[in-house]
Amino acid sequence: MLSDSVELIEPPENSIMVGTGKGGVGKSTIAAHLAGHTAAQGKRTLLVCVTSQDDDDLGIKRFGRGIQPDGPSVVDGQGLYRSISERSPLMPIREVRPNLDVVPGGVAVGELVQLLMHRMMTEGVGVVLSLARSLAPLAPWYDQIVFDSAPENDSLEQLAAAAARYLVVPTRSDDSSISGMQRIARNFKAVRKQANPSLRVAGAFLYASNPTATSMHAEVKEDIREVLGNGTTIFSKVVGYREKPARNARKKGLLFAEYAELLPTSARSYDVAAGRAKVADVVPEAIIGLSGDMRDLNNEILLHCGRGD
Numbered sequence: 001m002l003s004d005s006v007e008l009i010e011p012p013e014n015s016i017m018v019g020t021g022k023g024g025v026g027k028s029t030i031a032a033h034l035a036g037h038t039a040a041q042g043k044r045t046l047l048v049c050v051t052s053q054d055d056d057d058l059g060i061k062r063f064g065r066g067i068q069p070d071g072p073s074v075v076d077g078q079g080l081y082r083s084i085s086e087r088s089p090l091m092p093i094r095e096v097r098p099n100l101d102v103v104p105g106g107v108a109v110g111e112l113v114q115l116l117m118h119r120m121m122t123e124g125v126g127v128v129l130s131l132a133r134s135l136a137p138l139a140p141w142y143d144q145i146v147f148d149s150a151p152e153n154d155s156l157e158q159l160a161a162a163a164a165r166y167l168v169v170p171t172r173s174d175d176s177s178i179s180g181m182q183r184i185a186r187n188f189k190a191v192r193k194q195a196n197p198s199l200r201v202a203g204a205f206l207y208a209s210n211p212t213a214t215s216m217h218a219e220v221k222e223d224i225r226e227v228l229g230n231g232t233t234i235f236s237k238v239v240g241y242r243e244k245p246a247r248n249a250r251k252k253g254l255l256f257a258e259y260a261e262l263l264p265t266s267a268r269s270y271d272v273a274a275g276r277a278k279v280a281d282v283v284p285e286a287i288i289g290l291s292g293d294m295r296d297l298n299n300e301i302l303l304h305c306g307r308g309d
């Protein structure tokens with residue numbers, strides 16, 4: 001299938017894809033937080049959401065965060081779709097946070113699948129580098145690039161993998177999440193062989209699990225290595241399962257660290273009982289642990305992707 005004319009594109013030095021074959025394991029949460037983390041460190045960061053589900057962790061749609069580029073709307077994946085379809089540079093929403101620009105995902109990203117299939121027939125496998133090509137003119141402006149990816153979709157997973165240097169693989173502990181990793185393992189191999197020889201698996205990790213279940217964690221590590229290979233680095237940080245603060249933060253379009261800052265001035269349960277506040281106004285105390293866990297995970301990811309600072 002590989003045609004001789006495929007012109008390889010060296011992926012940006014500090015580009016990381018968060019990917020795994022299974023849906024709902026935490027990819028978008030992790031990608032948004034990793035991008036927010038490096039931006040808060042003062043690194044010019046770009047988050048590219050190659051997923052048809054836009055969870056809006058950063059409050060772009062719901063709270064109008066960031067500066068939209070001139071021209072037609074880029075939200076709901078429309079900007080990403082247009083850049084690929086017109087073979088033009090990506091058009092990020094700028095300054096969603098200081099130093100953080102975002103190419104949002106959304107429903108239009110799903111439409112890319114057909115476009116890519118169609119082009120594949122006439123242009124061959126080089127089509128998988130479409131995102132890498134649209135990113136290349138912007139890449140030098142950024143210190144860090146993070147890709148969120150789509151679940152259960154080979155074309156979109158390959159599109160992101162062809163543009164990234166590092167892949168990090170989150171998983172939950174259940175069997176279907178573990179076997180879901182087979183998809184990313186397959187796509188990793190295919191992309192590395194045919195389009196992006198620089199791609200590396202920086203590591204895999206268990207996400208959203210009870211931190212005290214250490215014997216179960218050991219079993220999961222074995223499972224991960226069985227799927228991804230014996231030499232796979234497994235990150236030590238396991239972000240705890242904390243549904244309520246994770247859900248509330250996303251609804252408010254806030255990163256965990258930002259949501260945690262609201263805790264000191266938050267309404268309390270007794271305010272709700274007295275009718276002075278709504279349940280939604282109470283910031284759960286567990287946000288502190290969740291925010292700390294996520295910070296540690298982000299630092300570990302960056303360490304293994306060659307950025308220890």
Ligand SMILES: Nc1ncnc2c1ncn2[C@@H]1O[C@H](COP(=O)(O)OP(=O)(O)OP(=O)(O)O)[C@@H](O)[C@H]1O
Pocket residue numbers: 022023024025026027028029030051053055149150151208239240241242243244246247250290
């Ligand atoms: N530490 C956590 N504990 C509990 N729930 C969490 C945690 N982190 C994220 N979540 C929740 O898990 C759900 C799935 O997360 P997320 O959307 O990031 O996964 P995903 O892999 O991107 O999903 P999809 O495959 O649908 O794109 C969301 O409701 C999110 O709020």
Ligand SMILES: [Mg+2]
Pocket residue numbers: 027028029051053055149
């Ligand atoms: Mg997602």
